[in-house]
Amino acid sequence: MRPTPNRRAPWTIAAVFGLMSGLLAFVVLVVAGAARAQQQVQPLVADLSKHLVAITTAFSGTDVLLFGATDGPGDLVLVVRGPPTRKVVRKKARVAGLIWANRDSVTFDNVPAFYQVFASRPLDKIAPASLYSRHQIGTEHLTFTLADKSVTDSFVPGFRAALVRLKKKQELYGSRILPVTQLANRLFRAELHFPANIATGAYRVEVYLIRDGDVVSAEITPLIISKIGLGAEIFDFAHNRAALYGLTAIIVAMVTGWLAAIVLRRN
Amino acid sequence: MQIYLPIAEMSVNVFVILGMGWGIGFLSGAFGVGGGFLMTPMLMFLGVPPPVAVGTGANQIVASSVSGVIAHTRRGNVDFRMGGVLLVGGLLGSTAGVWLFAVLQRLGQIDLAISLSYVVFLGIVGGLMFVESLQAVVRSRRRGSRSRNGAGRHSWIHGLPFKMRFRKSKLYISALLPGAVGFFVGVLTAIMGVGGGFVMVPAMIYLLGMPTQVVVGTSLFQIIFVTANTTFLQATMNQTVDVVLAILLLLGAVIGAQAGAQAGARLKSEQLRVLLAALVLAVCGKLAYDLVATPEDVFSLVLEAS
Numbered sequence: 001m002r003p004t005p006n007r008r009a010p011w012t013i014a015a016v017f018g019l020m021s022g023l024l025a026f027v028v029l030v031v032a033g034a035a036r037a038q039q040q041v042q043p044l045v046a047d048l049s050k051h052l053v054a055i056t057t058a059f060s061g062t063d064v065l066l067f068g069a070t071d072g073p074g075d076l077v078l079v080v081r082g083p084p085t086r087k088v089v090r091k092k093a094r095v096a097g098l099i100w101a102n103r104d105s106v107t108f109d110n111v112p113a114f115y116q117v118f119a120s121r122p123l124d125k126i127a128p129a130s131l132y133s134r135h136q137i138g139t140e141h142l143t144f145t146l147a148d149k150s151v152t153d154s155f156v157p158g159f160r161a162a163l164v165r166l167k168k169k170q171e172l173y174g175s176r177i178l179p180v181t182q183l184a185n186r187l188f189r190a191e192l193h194f195p196a197n198i199a200t201g202a203y204r205v206e207v208y209l210i211r212d213g214d215v216v217s218a219e220i221t222p223l224i225i226s227k228i229g230l231g232a233e234i235f236d237f238a239h240n241r242a243a244l245y246g247l248t249a250i251i252v253a254m255v256t257g258w259l260a261a262i263v264l265r266r267n
Numbered sequence: 268m269q270i271y272l273p274i275a276e277m278s279v280n281v282f283v284i285l286g287m288g289w290g291i292g293f294l295s296g297a298f299g300v301g302g303g304f305l306m307t308p309m310l311m312f313l314g315v316p317p318p319v320a321v322g323t324g325a326n327q328i329v330a331s332s333v334s335g336v337i338a339h340t341r342r343g344n345v346d347f348r349m350g351g352v353l354l355v356g357g358l359l360g361s362t363a364g365v366w367l368f369a370v371l372q373r374l375g376q377i378d379l380a381i382s383l384s385y386v387v388f389l390g391i392v393g394g395l396m397f398v399e400s401l402q403a404v405v406r407s408r409r410r411g412s413r414s415r416n417g418a419g420r421h422s423w424i425h426g427l428p429f430k431m432r433f434r435k436s437k438l439y440i441s442a443l444l445p446g447a448v449g450f451f452v453g454v455l456t457a458i459m460g461v462g463g464g465f466v467m468v469p470a471m472i473y474l475l476g477m478p479t480q481v482v483v484g485t486s487l488f489q490i491i492f493v494t495a496n497t498t499f500l501q502a503t504m505n506q507t508v509d510v511v512l513a514i515l516l517l518l519g520a521v522i523g524a525q526a527g528a529q530a531g532a533r534l535k536s537e538q539l540r541v542l543l544a545a546l547v548l549a550v551c552g553k554l555a556y557d558l559v560a561t562p563e564d565v566f567s568l569v570l571e572a573s
Contacts, residue, residue, distance in 0.1 A: 059269075
């Protein structure tokens with residue numbers, strides 16, 4: 001007669017169980033996952049302190065904690081990848097020997113909006129370059145695609161290098177050695193910093209456990225960065241009802257100007 | 268105190284923006300220029316993307332111009348009839364300018380076109396004003412009285428048809444003349460993303476021969492509608508109007524505009540023109556230097572919607 005409570009019952013038990021012994025539940029899940037992968041123990045588990053970064057009006061950058069455990073010693077490489085975008089790199093040249101103007105340009109697709117690598121040691125000491133190239137680890141291994149195939153290959157590398165350099169300057173690209181902390185060769189944690197100029201979208205946090213120059217295990221965790229609250233509403237309004245938004249902006253400006261003239265006259 | 272701008276997609280210091288707005292508002296009130304020619308480069312310097320700087324700047328100028336026009340109307344310094352004729356030309360001109368902007372954008376040279384028009388027009392306008400107003404200051408010092416700037420001259424201009432009487436401006440000239448000035452400034456407005464006051468004000472003084480007192484208010488009156496038009500076009504075509512940024516700027520600007528209008532009323536018109544000319548020349552010099560100097564990085568990065 002009343003199926004709802006019946007259906008709810010196992011969930012309630014699970015919730016209580018989870019609350020009382022979160023760690024145990026975690027181990028059960030890990031074991032379940034490992035069993036599916038036909039392995040004795042999952043060599044690597046990792047998670048983020050939050051899976052949603054909310055960009056509110058007061059947003060000025062944020063830190064997300066990545067934490068996890070390994071089944072023993074090994075090198076860790078973390079990669080944070082932002083959503084793919086299209087970027088145009090322009091190069092200035094002297095025109096008529098006097099004025100600097102944009103002349104050549106190359107358009108790249110599949111450019112991650114954000115890209116950071118963290119490693120427990122310098123990358124070249126952990127594994128051969130072929131491994132990094134396979135997993136696109138390190139800015140030199142990112143495979144941008146050319147939007148315009150007719151571009152001559154000879155000057156593309158210079159533009160590619162400039163793209164990476166400019167992204168690094170904006171603190172959107174980088175690779176660091178330090179911030180992965182390993183405890184007793186088992187537990188690790190890393191503080192991932194996202195600056196205020198971060199793009200919204202679906203991010204991927206990849207963790208690689210590397211032993212003897214080979215990836216033993218990898219874990220991919222999604223991270224969503226999105227606008228929340230008033231900022232998000234303004235953004236949606238501006239994009240979905242552009243004409244109304246434009247009129248509103250004009251009216252707000254006119255009323256403010258008018259009010260200011262009245263108020264300041266009285267003073 | 269940091270605040271995140273939803274359209275520009277970056278976070279900025281509230282007080283920096285408020286201060287910038289105040290400064291722009293002051294100029295607007297004192298000189299009758301919208302201040303866009305300063306605001307757009309300053310916003311870009313803060314890291315605001317150029318299209319957002321242009322679109323938001325236009326929106327902010329609407330507010331400070333409304334405030335300025337009200338202040339000037341109280342003193343009877345707005346020639347609405349002249350403003351109306353300028354406006355008709357201005358709206359036609361900005362439509363043509365938007366089309367020209369699109370052509371230049373296709374050619375990939377819009378940045379250069381913007382910089383070059385700034386340098387050329389700021390240079391011409393600033394230079395002419397500076398020389399003329401310095402002479403006027405010297406003359407008024409010597410004789411204690413100010414001479415009229417060539418309005419009484421009779422030339423082919425006075426033979427044009429559609430003559431109209433502009434009582435406030437003490438002019439009886441062909442409507443084609445202010446219409447053409449409005450059109451030309453309208454084209455510049457669309458390309459340079461500014462109200463166009465810095466071109467309009469000198470054009471009204473030197474080409475139309477209007478009295479300086481009336482020029483400022485009338486220019487502001489016309490700017491309200493041209494910048495409102497730009498705001499609407501930018502909002503609908505590019506979604507580059509950031510209301511949060513605009514509101515912060517205009518909070519500072521409306522206060523600055525009142526202070527500017529009072530300061531402007533205290534200064535003699537010759538002094539006003541020397542100061543405006545010096546300001547225009549300074550901005551022109553900076554932009555010209557940027558065009559000619561070897562850039563720090565010859566590469567630049569542009570995001571393109573895929």
